[in-house]
Amino acid sequence: MTMSELPEVPSGFVWGAATAAYQIEGGVAEDGRGASIWDTFTARPGAVADGTSGAVACDSYHRWRDDVDLLAGLGVDAYRFSIAWPRVIAAGEGEVNKAGLDYYDRLVDALAERGIRPFVTLYHWDLPQALEDSGGWRNRATAERFADYTTVVAERLGDRVRDWITLNEPYVSSMVGYGEGRHAPGATEGHGALAAAHHLLVGHGLSAAALRAAHSGVRVGITLNLSPAVPATDSPADHAAAARMDLMLNRQFTDPVLGGGYPDGYDELYAGVSDLSFRRDGDLALIGAPLDFLGVNYYYRIHAAAVPHDEPDPARRTAIDIGVRSVTREGVPVTDLGWPIEPRGLYDTLTGLADRFPNLPPVYVTENGVAQLREGLDADPDRIRFITEHLAAAARATADSPVDLRGYFYWSLLDNFEWARGYGPRFGLVHVDYPTGERTPRASYHWLREQLAGRS
Numbered sequence: 001m002t003m004s005e006l007p008e009v010p011s012g013f014v015w016g017a018a019t020a021a022y023q024i025e026g027g028v029a030e031d032g033r034g035a036s037i038w039d040t041f042t043a044r045p046g047a048v049a050d051g052t053s054g055a056v057a058c059d060s061y062h063r064w065r066d067d068v069d070l071l072a073g074l075g076v077d078a079y080r081f082s083i084a085w086p087r088v089i090a091a092g093e094g095e096v097n098k099a100g101l102d103y104y105d106r107l108v109d110a111l112a113e114r115g116i117r118p119f120v121t122l123y124h125w126d127l128p129q130a131l132e133d134s135g136g137w138r139n140r141a142t143a144e145r146f147a148d149y150t151t152v153v154a155e156r157l158g159d160r161v162r163d164w165i166t167l168n169e170p171y172v173s174s175m176v177g178y179g180e181g182r183h184a185p186g187a188t189e190g191h192g193a194l195a196a197a198h199h200l201l202v203g204h205g206l207s208a209a210a211l212r213a214a215h216s217g218v219r220v221g222i223t224l225n226l227s228p229a230v231p232a233t234d235s236p237a238d239h240a241a242a243a244r245m246d247l248m249l250n251r252q253f254t255d256p257v258l259g260g261g262y263p264d265g266y267d268e269l270y271a272g273v274s275d276l277s278f279r280r281d282g283d284l285a286l287i288g289a290p291l292d293f294l295g296v297n298y299y300y301r302i303h304a305a306a307v308p309h310d311e312p313d314p315a316r317r318t319a320i321d322i323g324v325r326s327v328t329r330e331g332v333p334v335t336d337l338g339w340p341i342e343p344r345g346l347y348d349t350l351t352g353l354a355d356r357f358p359n360l361p362p363v364y365v366t367e368n369g370v371a372q373l374r375e376g377l378d379a380d381p382d383r384i385r386f387i388t389e390h391l392a393a394a395a396r397a398t399a400d401s402p403v404d405l406r407g408y409f410y411w412s413l414l415d416n417f418e419w420a421r422g423y424g425p426r427f428g429l430v431h432v433d434y435p436t437g438e439r440t441p442r443a444s445y446h447w448l449r450e451q452l453a454g455r456s
Ligand code: FCB
Pocket: 020, 023, 168, 169, 172, 225, 297, 367, 411, 418, 419, 427
């Protein structure tokens, strides 16, 4: 294997590319779609770096046929995309918007015609605004509405879609959305953010059950963003900081979802911040029900340094104020976004999961990718190197541990609306010219196509 070749993978390994509804669709006011928290949040001055929104994005609401052609041309086995809840049920509950469901129905059919397997994410952060108006994920009722929405979608698409992902990155939805306030709905809370995290997990459990009730033979998973947290220095304080970061970012989600309940030290981490009164008997069994697969999004490791709490009074702390700062380390290369490039973090994530969870289900890397800030359409050797190095690390993990890695989805098929960073970062295998919507495959697309075509 040379540095620009993909490693050998077991037969049946799934190669895919990923996107998300709000980042690519546009068409936010068309055919009965309701508002989402991202429509509201992006209108807030200063919320998005370049003042933009997903109102048009890649216009995939109209150009989805082009996107399916691009996937087919690339030769991937699978496409991970998400369904916009407010397109299907505008107010989040109640009346179903047939036109919204029809859009995804056509997309699924077009994928089937090209032999591309859909991996459908039910929630990639675009909560219907009407549900946020009554409390959003702070409320258990939102988890119940999520299950109702799941049933509607599964009844329509479940005859053709086998692989379902309930949530994308509940860490980001809860801790970044309700704790840090950098994402929609832009809240900076302690108890509320922890309640949101728990209710997202309850929603996951209810949604998984709804999928299984709607169709036999579905494969149900969840996607978590996992980042090993390593101490920035050898000091005991930084070691403790890394452990706190690991609890908040990783284990708050892996442990309950994989049947272990909340990890030791979690409740203490938030002593005084929240009384955790949103937990109910039976929740952990629901959240930890066996899954068919775990989706892992891996981008970087965190180098954690201890810092004093911004807010010394626990009752006024936000959920992300745990006395840790993420720092850059000299000698560690970074992407244009300043994200450390450390493929060993993917190795450690996969082997770590296998070590800690003897009953770990099969794993898919559901996102991994790199952004450039330059517009360029020229060769993108950094992206090709990023993919090969991360896949090599993943292959080593499967050789060294029992982790059952079944697939890899590159983030993203297209340049798209990168949340609070707007349109600056370009993650795509395919360049998008936003004013015209024109798509142009990059060198990495052509490279990946050749690699996939060369498979035996
Ligand atoms: C992940 C998100 C995805 C994209 C990538 C870069 O956290 O799931 O939508 O923004 O980061």
